[in-house]
Amino acid sequence: MSAPQRKTDIGPPHFKQFLPPVIQKNYGSWKYHEVLRPGTMVHVAESGDKVWSVRMASPRLISTDFVRDICDVADKYCDGFFRFTSRHNVEFLVSDESKVKPLEDDLKKRGMVMGGIGSRVSNIVHTQGWVHCHSAATDASGLVKIIMDEFIDYFTTKELPNKVRFAVACCTNMCGAVHCSDIALVGVHRKPPIPDHARIPNTCEVPSTIASCPTGAISPDPAKKSVKINNDKCMYCGNCYSVCPALPISDPVNDGVAIVVGGKVTNLRTAPKFSKLVYPWLPNNPPKWPEVTNAIKGILEAYAKGAQKHERVGEWIDRIGWEKFFKVTKIPFTFQHIDDFTFARETFRTTAAFKW
Amino acid sequence: MSAPQRKTDIGPPHFKQFLPPVIQKNYGSWKYHEVLRPGTMVHVAESGDKVWSVRMASPRLISTDFVRDICDVADKYCDGFFRFTSRHNVEFLVSDESKVKPLEDDLKKRGMVMGGIGSRVSNIVHTQGWVHCHSAATDASGLVKIIMDEFIDYFTTKELPNKVRFAVACCTNMCGAVHCSDIALVGVHRKPPIPDHARIPNTCEVPSTIASCPTGAISPDPAKKSVKINNDKCMYCGNCYSVCPALPISDPVNDGVAIVVGGKVTNLRTAPKFSKLVYPWLPNNPPKWPEVTNAIKGILEAYAKGAQKHERVGEWIDRIGWEKFFKVTKIPFTFQHIDDFTFARETFRTTAAFKW
Amino acid sequence: MPKKYDTPLLDQLEKGSYPSFVTEIKKAAAKNEQANDLLGALEQCYKDKKTHWKHGGIVGVRGYGGGVIGRYSDIPDQFPGVAHFHTVRINQPSGFFYNSKALRELMGLWDQYGSGLTNFHGSTGDLVLLGTKTEHLEPLFAEVSSRGWDLGGSGSAMRTPSCCVGPGRCEWSNIDTLDITYNITQEFQDEMHRPAFPYKFKFKTSGCAVDCIASIARADCSIIGTWKGDIRIDQDAVKWYAKNGMDINAEIINRCPTRCMSYDGKEIKIANEDCSRCMHCIAKMTKALRPGKEKGATILIGSKAPFVVGALLSWVIVPFMKMEPPYTELKELTRKIWEWWDEHGKNRERTGELIERKGMRNFLEFIGVNPQPAMIKEPRRDPFYFWQPDELK
Amino acid sequence: MPKKYDTPLLDQLEKGSYPSFVTEIKKAAAKNEQANDLLGALEQCYKDKKTHWKHGGIVGVRGYGGGVIGRYSDIPDQFPGVAHFHTVRINQPSGFFYNSKALRELMGLWDQYGSGLTNFHGSTGDLVLLGTKTEHLEPLFAEVSSRGWDLGGSGSAMRTPSCCVGPGRCEWSNIDTLDITYNITQEFQDEMHRPAFPYKFKFKTSGCAVDCIASIARADCSIIGTWKGDIRIDQDAVKWYAKNGMDINAEIINRCPTRCMSYDGKEIKIANEDCSRCMHCIAKMTKALRPGKEKGATILIGSKAPFVVGALLSWVIVPFMKMEPPYTELKELTRKIWEWWDEHGKNRERTGELIERKGMRNFLEFIGVNPQPAMIKEPRRDPFYFWQPDELK
Numbered sequence A, B: 001m002s003a004p005q006r007k008t009d010i011g012p013p014h015f016k017q018f019l020p021p022v023i024q025k026n027y028g029s030w031k032y033h034e035v036l037r038p039g040t041m042v043h044v045a046e047s048g049d050k051v052w053s054v055r056m057a058s059p060r061l062i063s064t065d066f067v068r069d070i071c072d073v074a075d076k077y078c079d080g081f082f083r084f085t086s087r088h089n090v091e092f093l094v095s096d097e098s099k100v101k102p103l104e105d106d107l108k109k110r111g112m113v114m115g116g117i118g119s120r121v122s123n124i125v126h127t128q129g130w131v132h133c134h135s136a137a138t139d140a141s142g143l144v145k146i147i148m149d150e151f152i153d154y155f156t157t158k159e160l161p162n163k164v165r166f167a168v169a170c171c172t173n174m175c176g177a178v179h180c181s182d183i184a185l186v187g188v189h190r191k192p193p194i195p196d197h198a199r200i201p202n203t204c205e206v207p208s209t210i211a212s213c214p215t216g217a218i219s220p221d222p223a224k225k226s227v228k229i230n231n232d233k234c235m236y237c238g239n240c241y242s243v244c245p246a247l248p249i250s251d252p253v254n255d256g257v258a259i260v261v262g263g264k265v266t267n268l269r270t271a272p273k274f275s276k277l278v279y280p281w282l283p284n285n286p287p288k289w290p291e292v293t294n295a296i297k298g299i300l301e302a303y304a305k306g307a308q309k310h311e312r313v314g315e316w317i318d319r320i321g322w323e324k325f326f327k328v329t330k331i332p333f334t335f336q337h338i339d340d341f342t343f344a345r346e347t348f349r350t351t352a353a354f355k356w
Numbered sequence C, D: 001m002p003k004k005y006d007t008p009l010l011d012q013l014e015k016g017s018y019p020s021f022v023t024e025i026k027k028a029a030a031k032n033e034q035a036n037d038l039l040g041a042l043e044q045c046y047k048d049k050k051t052h053w054k055h056g057g058i059v060g061v062r063g064y065g066g067g068v069i070g071r072y073s074d075i076p077d078q079f080p081g082v083a084h085f086h087t088v089r090i091n092q093p094s095g096f097f098y099n100s101k102a103l104r105e106l107m108g109l110w111d112q113y114g115s116g117l118t119n120f121h122g123s124t125g126d127l128v129l130l131g132t133k134t135e136h137l138e139p140l141f142a143e144v145s146s147r148g149w150d151l152g153g154s155g156s157a158m159r160t161p162s163c164c165v166g167p168g169r170c171e172w173s174n175i176d177t178l179d180i181t182y183n184i185t186q187e188f189q190d191e192m193h194r195p196a197f198p199y200k201f202k203f204k205t206s207g208c209a210v211d212c213i214a215s216i217a218r219a220d221c222s223i224i225g226t227w228k229g230d231i232r233i234d235q236d237a238v239k240w241y242a243k244n245g246m247d248i249n250a251e252i253i254n255r256c257p258t259r260c261m262s263y264d265g266k267e268i269k270i271a272n273e274d275c276s277r278c279m280h281c282i283a284k285m286t287k288a289l290r291p292g293k294e295k296g297a298t299i300l301i302g303s304k305a306p307f308v309v310g311a312l313l314s315w316v317i318v319p320f321m322k323m324e325p326p327y328t329e330l331k332e333l334t335r336k337i338w339e340w341w342d343e344h345g346k347n348r349e350r351t352g353e354l355i356e357r358k359g360m361r362n363f364l365e366f367i368g369v370n371p372q373p374a375m376i377k378e379p380r381r382d383p384f385y386f387w388q389p390d391e392l393k
């Protein structure tokens, strides 16, 4: 079978063909919405028209069969129209109220999980991990699965003071939104790369390897036509490994997961915030990472208990102060928490007013 | 007359001998105070004893006669005891209530000015300027005098939402407290130093001159045994001139005064704050610097009008936002306001929420 | 496809009530050799607690410099099915809208030419086809492109823009996020497919300051819809919220960051000149409050992940820009930014990093934007700044 | 001394109701040649709009490496009286307390050996004798030292410590600021008079977080009194404030930064575990509220002016230290800090700058202080941090 005529630079399909008629008609003329259930909301247009969205969890890493299942459901209840959210959930877009309940029932029957709308945990923005990336210090999909299993009730039913956005990145490149998430995990190394002097001369370009190191820890080793690592300067970022595969940095024992919290993206109330380090390292204990889920549990429960309505994790912490946060969560405070990077001085406490 | 026996390393006189008896008796056992008038307050001890403090302005740069006048007054009303404040005011410490009024009257008769207690302008922390420093880009005492003349009512009578702390420094070394003051002036240059190639070889040590430049603008000029200045890199800090007198940087036309505002030191309510730039340059127009007083007036009046009770200048600005501050004060916003130094990124706006 | 590997570790991740990616891999593995070997390879990673992927070499399709991420196993003998396992980034439609017909077709092709595994979506926004062999890339591309799909970005190129659902289903959208995204994607096809920049450049567009696409945190150019004019208040709806148990003072008035709202027990008043358009009150009282009527966007530049000197959030550069097709102002601004970045940017230096290095003035002067207080949280602290000769006497 | 110079510019600064430094110079000029020439020289600066002082060479008194700032005119022929015009820094008594007898004597000596002009005080805190000739330095020092006065600091040395009035007249002082200042000044006489540090080192001590000596902004070591235990409340006095027209909610409760106060119209309640001891409520209701009973100080390190990379405020290093004579803990800490700074500090590198350069961990480990959340406003943002071998497996 000969291949069809290839085309280039056509860009993506125009979105309009994928909008259900009710959306085409009321495009840009929505008036308000109501959250009916944790997985169902209705948007009402100026015209009075309504569109129901039924939100269903997805593991993001899905098979073509999963997509076809979605298509089946969409065909049955919403003329084949659906979308994904920016957090990888599926949203069925229903224009006929009578089909909402049957759709929900059908999804339940299929073992699907609905939820994530409102002041809840939603799906997790994450990355490739051991499934596909050479750079990963931990897996992403596995961590996401165990976290969502653990906190499933906060997706399907229970409410929190506000939305809690999780993110997982498998290395410090932090593909995704770890740096601005309520609670996020990032895979970290803790030992310098070990130069493979046999391979470096042929595999790597020495000058660009040296240049790749943000801390200047790499210097030439002319005798070996290789490089040396100054272990005191290395902060295990793995950037050199990205440039030179003969600088392996993975270490099953010392790699692990750091937890950062208190970030947000939205501009509501307070400016977007960066996440801050709270657990510098927890062990990689696949497939269940019990230390990680446990740690998150402590944080989430302290937040659920301490935060006022509409406070995001970071807003709650800002109100009570980091010293109090460490107290109520009982997280040990270590040297790693104290910034020693470029902007360290902005993080030191410059006031005599703090809590005991 | 032969000199008396010199002593070394004896340190300052013990303060105890300078404490009036009422203070010795009630040392560390004060209960509360009351502000009676803008220049007079009374502190009440646990014992019930009282000490009245009458605060009088001083230009700080004073003659021995001025000190002797103070001594005369002190002898008459308070057994010779007095002190200076951390802002250079004189405080007469009176233990006999009946002497308070006569003391005040006497000071008035001598043309002295009392005030500065409470939510007011107090004396100005300042520096040497043209009176004594080689580094000065403006005078300090002169600026202080015209500012205090202009705002004297806020010292002697009128109230403000809270204390307003002024500071003046004559160069970017900023001796004093300019960097954390409600409203402060700092002398600035605006042109690179002009190397005096005739003098440099004999007067200056080239390597330390080069090292003194924070921006790396200085390089050797071996032919001339002198140095070159890269004008594009120079930000006119004058540090090189401190190290090498043959790099004069003063420029009567382009030197001038910058105004920074919104700093504070105290921990009350909000953490101590740095002052921020609002006028990058106003001309050196001695002896009255009308542009400077005028500019301060605009700021002080906007504050007096806009701030809530107990808000310091910086707290008021934080509440309304800098964009609003520039609007209500009508101060032109320029490239100089936008940080381009080491910590610039911490000052850029990282939220879509700001005021029109 | 018969079961090839025992996966006792991964099997544990099929328990629990959240849908399982392991189940998905197994579903694909049942009919696909590559998926089958991925399962084994992944189990090996779980066992060894380390990744078994090597660096991607440069692979791709003819005429394109990006869109495919090359990937090779470091134990190809053990798992030959994933010896090569490249991902193909398909540019998703604006707002992630689909219909069943289009996706069924695409999934069919992917079963034919790839692993049968996908990411809906990658965190940049692409529809990611996860894992295929080098020799399948060309035929796959011919098939998908002939059906109206194109590749997304990778490498030092413009990356696939993405956006929130916006006017497609949201009452707060001030701009047509879907159309803007489609429009700039089309405009900059060349910049997307043929990497020629110092590094990657990302666009993300949100209809309002709620920023449901997280544009301010992860786009070199963040476009965020906003308005001028007064927030529209429906006082009857305010009463409805009060009656339905909302503590308006606690939830709304006292949480307004600028304290520009008041509520007398009956009506809400807003001092609009002090409102920073943060969206809190509007989002929590959607029936009662609506954005003002003059619509546009704030353009922010520079956000990125933490390498090398810490993460950046985007910075306000153009406080208000009208956003009407064909978005000429935005496109011109973009070209100016790229021109400046091309000229000064070092290899692997993002736009935000370059602005930091060269200084905001240099950047603003080049792109022709005047300094404005909206660009800063606060003015500089130190007295060390430059003057241009024409500013002096 | 007859009038020597016309000073039309300076004369204008004798008008206005604030006391005039020009009048002061003239008063001294009337009997002192140096003061007379200072007047002329200063008028010249006002005319030329620039300073006429040159760099100070090294001048001083025998056995001391500091305490005198050398200063020379760049137009000595025009103003021979200020050809040399060095200042002498006299270490002020703690809290700037004096009596007339002592100062009359000192002023007499200054008329004899100097310009008759002074600064009460320099901004570090010294009693500054402003302007004398080189040959007068030794006799002046002999006179003043024999009467119990000593020089303050200058150069790369410990600088003259200073403090707020504290227990001398303030109800909020948690520590004996006056005694601490006197005590450390005596302890470190050698470090003060014989510059041997990388750069200057300043101490400032405030009795409470009001910080009336601005210690947090301009001392390498800021000592700020504080307490543990509950704020003591006199509810009758609360009522007195209410009766006297204080809007307790607006002025106190709503301004408490931690929102740990409440007021029911009668009594104030404080959730002390949430109080950050900012001093606002206490300062504004001095009759009703008083600090808790367990007294001590917070030690903060590092503040300075903006050279070279921007001003620093001091950083919390020891959240709580008991402060009882002989202040052994403080002195040991100080010596440790100096030892570390001596070892690692570059020329003209302040302690705070060195901490930044070497990292807080290096500093804390050397001085033997454990990491604590009180030291930071917030934990680090980036995932780039070090581990010591003994922390790993």
Ligand code: SRM
Residues within 6 Å of the ligand: A033, A084, A085, A086, A087, A088, A089, A116, A117, A118, A119, A122, A123, A125, A162, A163, A165, A177, A180, A181, A182, A263, A264, A265, A266, A268, A310, A312, C095, C163, C164, C165, C166, C169, C170, C171, C172, C210, C211, C212, C213, C214, C283, C284
């Ligand atoms: C569907 C989606 C947009 C899309 O194009 O896909 C979306 C849709 C809505 N968002 Fe969002 N948000 C979506 C991602 C986001 C993100 C981005 C992210 O999570 O990465 C954010 C920023 C999060 C952050 O700050 O870290 C976001 C922060 C919000 C907020 C702010 C909550 C707050 O108070 O901080 C609101 C307002 C609210 O909930 O009151 C909001 C409100 C809404 C509304 C009510 C808007 C509307 O009127 O339609 C929509 C339903 C809300 C809900 O899910 O509770 N949406 N929303 C995204 C759903 C993701 C998901 O599957 O869970």
Ligand code: SRM
Residues within 6 Å of the ligand: B033, B084, B085, B086, B087, B088, B089, B116, B117, B118, B119, B122, B123, B125, B162, B163, B165, B177, B180, B181, B182, B263, B264, B265, B266, B268, B310, B312, D095, D163, D164, D165, D166, D169, D170, D171, D172, D210, D211, D212, D213, D214, D283, D284
């Ligand atoms: C005498 C002096 C201490 C000394 O050892 O010399 C002093 C004395 C008092 N201060 Fe102060 N402060 C003195 C310098 C300071 C400074 C340092 C400075 O200005 O450089 C500050 C920090 C300023 C800043 O933040 O920039 C300072 C910020 C305060 C505050 C905080 C005001 C606020 O709400 O922000 C109070 C509390 C108050 O006023 O309610 C206070 C309160 C007081 C009290 C009421 C303390 C007391 O109970 O005795 C004293 C009289 C207040 C007054 O003058 O209104 N004092 N006070 C200093 C007088 C300077 C002068 O002549 O004006």
Ligand code: SRM
Residues within 6 Å of the ligand: A126, A127, A128, A132, A133, A134, A135, A173, A174, A175, A176, A177, A242, C069, C071, C087, C089, C119, C121, C122, C123, C124, C125, C126, C127, C128, C152, C160, C200, C202, C217, C218, C219, C303, C304, C305, C306, C307, C308, C350
């Ligand atoms: C696939 C994806 C993760 C995912 O599972 O979703 C991804 C995967 C990779 N990213 Fe990413 N990034 C992905 C979204 C992001 C994002 C999020 C975003 O775009 O919104 C970020 C943070 C935002 C940003 O751009 O800063 C991100 C920041 C990085 C960085 C750090 C860039 C920086 O300037 O700091 C790198 C390192 C690099 O460029 O060398 C990187 C590099 C990589 C590489 C190419 C690894 C490498 O060094 O070669 C990864 C290939 C993995 C693989 O084997 O497939 N990726 N990467 C995302 C793209 C899918 C898509 O097209 O939709």
Ligand code: SRM
Residues within 6 Å of the ligand: B126, B127, B128, B132, B133, B134, B135, B173, B174, B175, B176, B177, B242, D069, D071, D087, D089, D121, D122, D123, D124, D125, D126, D127, D128, D152, D160, D200, D202, D217, D218, D219, D303, D304, D305, D306, D307, D308, D350
């Ligand atoms: C006299 C005094 C100003 C005054 O009129 O009050 C003063 C005067 C000078 N200071 Fe200062 N500083 C004075 C208090 C300060 C303060 C305030 C303080 O100590 O509380 C500061 C800010 C705090 C700090 O230490 O950072 C200060 C920060 C500087 C700096 C910048 C230091 C830095 O690390 O950034 C320099 C530059 C230098 O050290 O080379 C400096 C240098 C100087 C020199 C020695 C000029 C020089 O480069 O040689 C000045 C001599 C002037 C003269 O001719 O008499 N002076 N200097 C103050 C000392 C009087 C006293 O002993 O009481």
Ligand code: SF4
Residues within 6 Å of the ligand: A127, A128, A129, A133, A134, A135, A136, A137, A169, A170, A171, A172, A173, A174, A175
């Ligand atoms: S976060 Fe790191 S390991 Fe994970 S996908 Fe991105 S580059 Fe790969």
Ligand code: SF4
Residues within 6 Å of the ligand: A192, A193, A212, A213, A214, A215, A216, A217, A218, A229, A233, A234, A235, A236, A237, A238, A239, A240, A241, A249
């Ligand atoms: S891991 Fe990072 S810090 Fe360490 S040598 Fe490599 S590039 Fe440098």
Ligand code: SF4
Residues within 6 Å of the ligand: B127, B128, B129, B133, B134, B135, B136, B137, B169, B170, B171, B172, B173, B174, B175
């Ligand atoms: S601020 Fe500058 S000019 Fe003024 S006294 Fe200090 S060093 Fe001299």
Ligand code: SF4
Residues within 6 Å of the ligand: B192, B193, B212, B213, B214, B215, B216, B217, B218, B229, B233, B234, B235, B236, B237, B238, B239, B240, B241, B249
């Ligand atoms: S004035 Fe400052 S920036 Fe300019 S050359 Fe001299 S030291 Fe460098």
Ligand code: SF4
Residues within 6 Å of the ligand: C164, C165, C166, C167, C170, C171, C172, C173, C174, C206, C207, C208, C209, C210, C211, C212, C213
């Ligand atoms: S960003 Fe604004 S317009 Fe877009 S979906 Fe979110 S709330 Fe709606």
Ligand code: SF4
Residues within 6 Å of the ligand: A269, C255, C256, C257, C258, C259, C260, C261, C270, C274, C275, C276, C277, C278, C279, C280, C281, C282
């Ligand atoms: S949008 Fe934000 S700032 Fe504006 S009124 Fe509402 S809550 Fe206040």
Ligand code: SF4
Residues within 6 Å of the ligand: D164, D165, D166, D167, D170, D171, D172, D173, D174, D206, D207, D208, D209, D210, D211, D212, D213
């Ligand atoms: S710092 Fe505190 S103790 Fe010292 S004078 Fe000021 S208020 Fe009193």
Ligand code: SF4
Residues within 6 Å of the ligand: B269, D255, D256, D257, D258, D259, D260, D261, D270, D274, D275, D276, D277, D278, D279, D280, D281, D282
């Ligand atoms: S001292 Fe400050 S934090 Fe503590 S109760 Fe009073 S106002 Fe609140």
